[in-house]
Amino acid sequence: xxxxxxxxxxxxxxxxxxxxxxxxxxxxxxxxxxxxxxxxxxxxxxxxxxxxxxxxxxxxxxxxxxxxxxxxxxxxxxxxxxxxxxxxxxxxxxxxxxxxxxxxxxxxxxxxxxxxxxxxxxxxxxxxxxxxxxxxxxxxxxxxxxxxxxxxxxxxxxxxxxxxxxxxxxxxxxxxxxxxxxxxxxxxxxxxxxxxxxxxxxxxxxxxxxxxxx
Amino acid sequence: xxxxxxxxxxxxxxxxxxxxxxxxxxxxxxxxxxxxxxxxxxxxxxxxxxxxxxxxxxxxxxxxxxxxxxxxxxxxxxxxxxxxxxxxxxxxxxxxxxxxxxxxxxxxxxxxxxxxxxxxxxxxxxxxxxxxxxxxxxxxxxxxxxxxxxxxxxxxxxxxxxxxxxxxxxxxxxxxxxxxxxxxxxxxxxxxxxxxxxxxxxxxxxxxxxxxxxxxxxxxxxxxxxxxxxxxxxxxxxxxxxxxxxxxxxxxxx
Numbered sequence: 001x002x003x004x005x006x007x008x009x010x011x012x013x014x015x016x017x018x019x020x021x022x023x024x025x026x027x028x029x030x031x032x033x034x035x036x037x038x039x040x041x042x043x044x045x046x047x048x049x050x051x052x053x054x055x056x057x058x059x060x061x062x063x064x065x066x067x068x069x070x071x072x073x074x075x076x077x078x079x080x081x082x083x084x085x086x087x088x089x090x091x092x093x094x095x096x097x098x099x100x101x102x103x104x105x106x107x108x109x110x111x112x113x114x115x116x117x118x119x120x121x122x123x124x125x126x127x128x129x130x131x132x133x134x135x136x137x138x139x140x141x142x143x144x145x146x147x148x149x150x151x152x153x154x155x156x157x158x159x160x161x162x163x164x165x166x167x168x169x170x171x172x173x174x175x176x177x178x179x180x181x182x183x184x185x186x187x188x189x190x191x192x193x194x195x196x197x198x199x200x201x202x203x204x205x206x207x208x209x210x211x212x213x214x
Numbered sequence: 215x216x217x218x219x220x221x222x223x224x225x226x227x228x229x230x231x232x233x234x235x236x237x238x239x240x241x242x243x244x245x246x247x248x249x250x251x252x253x254x255x256x257x258x259x260x261x262x263x264x265x266x267x268x269x270x271x272x273x274x275x276x277x278x279x280x281x282x283x284x285x286x287x288x289x290x291x292x293x294x295x296x297x298x299x300x301x302x303x304x305x306x307x308x309x310x311x312x313x314x315x316x317x318x319x320x321x322x323x324x325x326x327x328x329x330x331x332x333x334x335x336x337x338x339x340x341x342x343x344x345x346x347x348x349x350x351x352x353x354x355x356x357x358x359x360x361x362x363x364x365x366x367x368x369x370x371x372x373x374x375x376x377x378x379x380x381x382x383x384x385x386x387x388x389x390x391x392x393x394x395x396x397x398x399x400x401x402x403x404x405x406x407x408x409x410x411x412x413x414x415x416x417x418x419x420x421x422x423x424x425x426x427x428x429x430x431x432x433x434x435x436x437x438x439x440x441x442x443x444x445x446x447x448x449x450x451x452x453x454x455x456x457x458x459x460x461x462x463x464x465x466x467x468x
Contacts, residue, residue, distance in 0.1 A: 036285060044274060051270045065273045072277045076284065141266040148261075162226065163261040169228045188222045195257055 039079045043072055046088040049165050050095055056160050057099045059149060067103055071095045089167050093175040096157065100176070147197035155190030162187055216240050216247045225254045329404050329421045329437065332374070332381050332396050366393070366450070390446060394424075395454070396437040401430045404437065410444065416451060418444050427451055 043050075050071055054064035071094045075082075082090055148156055157176060161167045167175070172183045216224075216237055223229050224237045241248045294301070369392075370385040382397040407419035407428060419426045424439040427447040436454055438447050 036281070040278070040281065043277070047274050047277070048267055048270045051273055052265070052268050055268050064268075065276070068270075068273060069277050069280060073280060073284065076281055141264045144261060144264045145266055148265075159261065163258045164265045166262075169223070169226070184219045184223055184228075187226070188219050191222065191254060191257055194261065195253075198257075198260075 035079060039076055042087045043075065043091070046091050047072070049088060050091050053092055053095050053160055053165060054099070056145070056148060056164075057096075057153075057157065058103055063103060067095060067098060070102075071098055074098065086171065088165070089171040089175070092161060092165055092167060093171070096161070096175040097177075143198070143201045147194055147201060150197045151190050151193045155186050155193060158183055158186040159190040159194060163191075216244070218250070221247065221251055222254055225251055225258065328406075329419070329426060329439075332376055332398065332437065333383070333394070333421075333439075366453075388450070390442055391440065393438055393440040393450065396435075396439075398435040398437070399433065400435065401433060402428075402435040403430065404428050404435075410448065413448060416448055 047068070051064060051068045054067040054071070055061065058064045058067060071091065075091055075094050078094075148159065151159060154176075158172055161172045161175060162169075169180050169183050169187075172187075173180045176183070178186075220229065220233070220237060224234060227234075229237060241251060366386045366388050368384055368386045372383050373380045374383065375381065376398065377400075379398065379400050384395040384397070386393050386395060404417065404419065404426075407417035407426070410416040410418050410427070415429060415431070417428045417430075419428075421439055424441055425444055425447055426437065426439045427444060428435060428437045429451055436451065438451055438454075440447060440450075
């Protein structure tokens with residue numbers, strides 16, 4: 001192996017070159033095979049979130065699979081434009097956009113719709129002295145999912161993206177095309193509604209006494 | 215008093231450092247607000263922990279299949295795009311070659327023609343040689359003394375042109391009535407004619423109220439039209455040799 005010692009100027013030029021390469025948009029460096037492999041590797045990691053979000057939005061396994069697959073195809077087509085920051089947030093943004101533009105219109109049955117967004121936000125906490133994590137300890141996943149299903153769609157979307165998928169307010173605002181202020185109020189109201197729905201389950205199953213919430 | 219929305223944002227870590235510090239300070243003074251913040255945190259944690267994870271392996275496999283199809287389609291598009299000029303060239307050459315081959319074959323295979331185009335009144339003799347031939351046939355008409363056991367009597371000779379070839383039309387008669395005999399110095403397939411069952415070398419058809427029989431053979435085609443049976447026409451055709459001049463020798467010229 002040959003070792004070449006660079007003088008100061010040459011090293012500076014090399015660093016400049018590295019900087020320049022570093023500033024290139026990453027996708028420009030992809031070959032076609034690399035693009036597919038990179039995309040597939042990243043998409044496979046976030047696919048459970050993509051499908052889960054699709055399922056929670058559509059409330060139908062068949063529609064959710066179609067929506068998730070379409071989102072993957074769209075993302076693959078647009079992968080060269082992905083800025084390389086948060087792939088999961090980018091994917092969920094595509095899913096949400098697709099859902100809003102395509103699936104929401106053909107949802108059957110009455111829409112739970114958006115309640116007044118500027119309505120009063122109820123507190124989340126109970127009057128009981130026990131912390132919620134103890135009160136709801138017996139609640140299972142299906143009950144969470146059913147309670148989420150009772151939350152109107154726009155509020156549910158905010159809760160899913162924030163509390164289940166861990167997106168920031170800005171990422172949720174980008175995904176749902178609403179201002180951050182709206183995201184904040186939807187999240188606060190969505191959580192209150194989720195909490196009320198969970199209380200109903202907890203009381204029904206005897207985990208929570210009715211007088212504890214009154 | 216802390217706004218509920220700010221409390222949610224505080225729990226989510228979405229406040230600026232200044233706002234965060236301010237809310238934190240207020241929480242110390244308000245047990246109710248602290249309890250609310252803890253409730254929000256618990257609910258958030260509960261949702262995150264207990265939300266179901268949908269099985270996604272099968273759906274992911276379907277996605278991979280779809281991506282493979284997309285890649286395959288793109289590869290094909292890429293190849294077609296890259297070699298489009300060459301492919302166009304190849305198609306162009308193929309079309310030209312096909313045309314040449316078809317033209318060459320059309321020289322060998324008898325072209326189809328409607329019999330109406332060969333009959334008198336549709337075209338006229340024009341070249342000098344055709345006129346001379348006509349005169350020669352008329353001369354034969356006056357001079358010849360030849361006859362056969364069932365003699366054909368030549369009553370009129372005329373020549374018309376079909377695609378530059380002189381078509382000799384003989385109006386003749388025998389014991390059964392009049393006939394039109396067409397002598398064409400090129401192999402022609404006449405449209406709407408079917409092979410005769412007993413003599414497949416003959417082809418049968420109809421033109422107006424006349425039966426029609428044709429015999430393409432070598433470089434000549436002979437056609438006979440008359441108001442009589444196909445068998446009778448075939449009998450007359452069998453008497454005629456292929457060569458046009460020999461035909462003349464079989465016809466009694468009056």
